Amino acid sequence: MKPTDLAYYLSKYFGNYLPNVVGASTKTLISYEKTFCLLFEFCTESKKIKVGKLEIQQITPLLIMDFLQHLEDLGNSVSTRNQRLSAIRSFFGYLQTIEPKYILCSQNILSVKFKRHQKSTINYLTEDELKLVLEMPQVNYKRQYRDLLLLTMLYDTAARVSELTNIQLKDIRFEYPYTVVLTGKGNKSRIVPLSPNTFKLLEIYTTKEKLNILSNRYLFLNHSNERFTSEGITYIVKKYTDLARLQKTSLPAVITPHSFRHSKAMHLLQNGVNLVYIRDFLGHASIKSTEIYAKSDSETKRKILESAYSNLYNANVPEELWTQDTKLFDWLKNMCK
Structure with a gap:
């Protein structure tokens, strides 16, 4: 045919x-x-x-x-x-x-148009909430130490799940300044810095596991000794966020691996980092994608507005605001007769 x-x-x-x-x-x-x-x-x-x-x-x-x-x-x-x-x-x-x-x-x-819809708000964790989640893995256990490193790098690098699972040992710079090459969406790569605390966790992990830091081995392997799937990463995130929620019920109802990426972006913004740098850090093609964080950051907006308030108020306002007006009461009584 x-x-x-x-x-x-x-x-x-x-x-x-x-x-x-x-x-x-x-x-x-x-x-x-x-x-x-x-x-x-x-x-x-x-x-x-x-x-x-x-x-x-x-x-x-x-x-x-x-x-x-x-x-x-x-x-x-x-x-x-x-x-x-x-x-x-x-x-x-x-x-x-x-x-x-x-x-x-x-x-x-x-000519067929995209349909407009209400975009959901950014789902992210506060710094205290994130710290609580990272306290959940029991680091004296080999697998849970790996999970701690995984969660820490997920936040510290703001990696997409595909970027995290694609990290190979050769992608990591083990000399100062510590960096990692992330390769993900559209097969694009970018170099992201690693904080000293994250690198310390990484160094301990690779040393105890006796890993060849120049090899093509994937950094994170599952129990089958294979590269993690996105479902595997989601399972780990859910496991420890559920544990954290037992101690703090105000945690968002749904926390996904992407929530860690959102959290990093929001924390950078709240600490005064320019949107242009955040765009490059996240690997966004357009700054329009990054602007969603500025629109969602109500805490920073509140602080800016509070710092901009002028001290314009009446200093003579008494503590007891309302006093009885006897003339008004007498007039009302006469009206009711």
Whole structure:
């Protein structure tokens, strides 16, 4: 059977363009592939269009809108809906650049708008809350010492989960100034400093484990002696934050590995670090992504406003504010007669 034009260009898109030209991460590839699998499933079941016969011209804005609504009807959030649309728009953005005859069709799809939604507030821990969480691992146990190092580096480097699990021993500079190379989203790398306290934990760990600091071994391995998965990191975070919550019930109800990244960014901001430096530290492509922390930092806003208050007040206000007005009471009594 002759392949359709959609099959041909999708193969080029996933087989060459995304991995080799864009340099998309494995996570991105999986997410985009999932989007098109869902779209094909929708076309087959709801539109009665067989995948093997689906042509590019059949993918219209109306079809995409129906597909997106279908996702929401299934319980997907608006954020997930927009992520699926982003994957579809990415393909048609690519298509219009390599095949002029599809420009009109592509631009019609690119005209489908993202749906606005209320963004959730930044979920982060205060410095005292974070300190409590880091006190939970019992460091006299080998595995829990590893967990302490993992949690500490998660916060100190503000690493994404994928960046933390990708750290190899050779990525760490064991001489002052201590640094680590993080490689994650979009296969981009950045160098992040390590605090002396974090490095001390790291040095003790590598020495006791007798690790070759120049090797390609991943820093954090699970009980199967394999690289940690994101689920494994999430489990460790939940384990110790649940323990901390037993001592302090005011901890946020949901704390994820990304909460540590948010916490580091908020603490840097609260300590006066410029947003531009925080952007570079976090590895954001645009400062707009970093500005969400400034918008969420109510504590810093409160301190700025308090420091800006002028001492304008009436110093003659008595401690006893209200006194009885006997004339008023007499007048009211006469009115009621």
